[in-house]
Amino acid sequence: MKENPYDNDKFFAKYSQMPRSVQGLEGAGEWETLQSLLPDFKGKRLLDLGCGYGWHCAYAMEHGAFSAAGVDISHRMLEVAQEKTKQWDQVKYYCCAMEDISFPAESFDIALSSLAFHYVENFSPLIHKIYSVLKPGGTLIFSVEHPVFTASGSQDWYYDSEGKILHFPVDNYYYEGKRSAVFLGESITKYHRTLTTYLNTVLTAGFTLQNIVEPQPPAHMMDIPGMKDEMRRPMMLIVKCIKAAE
């Protein structure tokens, strides 16, 4: 995430028009699933990695969190986030790459990351760092683009000559690393990892897996153009895991 497209004017203008930017959590297709897996925030210290507009920090505070620390590399996103959560003194933002965070060990009860880890080149050191800043018994919950979605790179359907979707292409699955996809008209670098790597990295760091869910589009969004096609491929993956209590 060190190259940061979110501070590019054109990209930022388009991103800020997306349903998830305008409507917030309710505008995100995966929110219903993510919400159902969230731990109780009451009295808890949250670390939000790739916090963007601060929607999850605000949600945590509204649900009784003691504090929220939002980390994002985009200062433009953080300006919006700051404004959104200004009524809470206990919300703080840090403008840096999430790989570069340095908090004391056992500072947080919950670490959350929404659709940001696929921008990170070196996953394992990040997960080890998160493990260390979580208290014993703490929760890490994250969503990423699904390995099926990131494997081939283009992130586009495969079409017939009339422009009708035939299927979604998977390729180069076991070749992990950099992919270039076009998102909102801008070329953007993401990192493909296999499911094996995502899950075994958290297991190796010491976490216990509690849930692994590929969110489906919710019934009430099925009328949005293109949404029904999302039943044909998994686009996202949500992982919830726990640091052992002492």
Place this chain on the structure above:
Amino acid sequence: MKENPYDNDKFFAKYSQMPRSVQGLEGAGEWETLQSLLPDFKGKRLLDLGCGYGWHCAYAMEHGAFSAAGVDISHRMLEVAQEKTKQWDQVKYYCCAMEDISFPAESFDIALSSLAFHYVENFSPLIHKIYSVLKPGGTLIFSVEHPVFTASGSQDWYYDSEGKILHFPVDNYYYEGKRSAVFLGESITKYHRTLTTYLNTVLTAGFTLQNIVEPQPPAHMMDIPGMKDEMRRPMMLIVKCIKAAE
């Protein structure tokens, strides 16, 4: 697995010529990975679901297992298995669908199933049954065809007009259920399930996930025709999980 192609003459003749039938475990591309995840068999009671030719029962006995119970719906496969393991009195075979097993609770230390669960229509009752016949602290380890591989149904690559592989197609991912694939020239019924269903079914039954691995073709098999293409899609999934000790 109640319709059983393995007792069909033509299919059986072809299956018995496959590398994994002739060479046994060493002929199976996923064996190296599966083997590395196997628990210690010494003194243990093994249940092998979909045991086929009995290769895994034999392996367990060679590695000090106390006993092995092999379950398969194909009596022709079991005849071969019986012959292969006749030197061990403590190996017993049961000719039935694995969904229909009835062993006393806590009869086994290890339940293993190699590439058979994708023939089972109702996964959750099977997993609950396995949980009950395992002793506390027991291990379930299974391989299945990967949800990416079973989703669209044909299980074939997508080719260009000159017959060159373009990619592997994923479709209808969230529509679980029956698929018809052609395997060894015969039409065969399999059941597609999402990764979410595989993993959350074992979690819901009470298991703790220990490993989730998508086996890659081993380096020493890369010269086998077609094997290098297996780096382009995940074909199998191995899951290892533990029943809580009391």
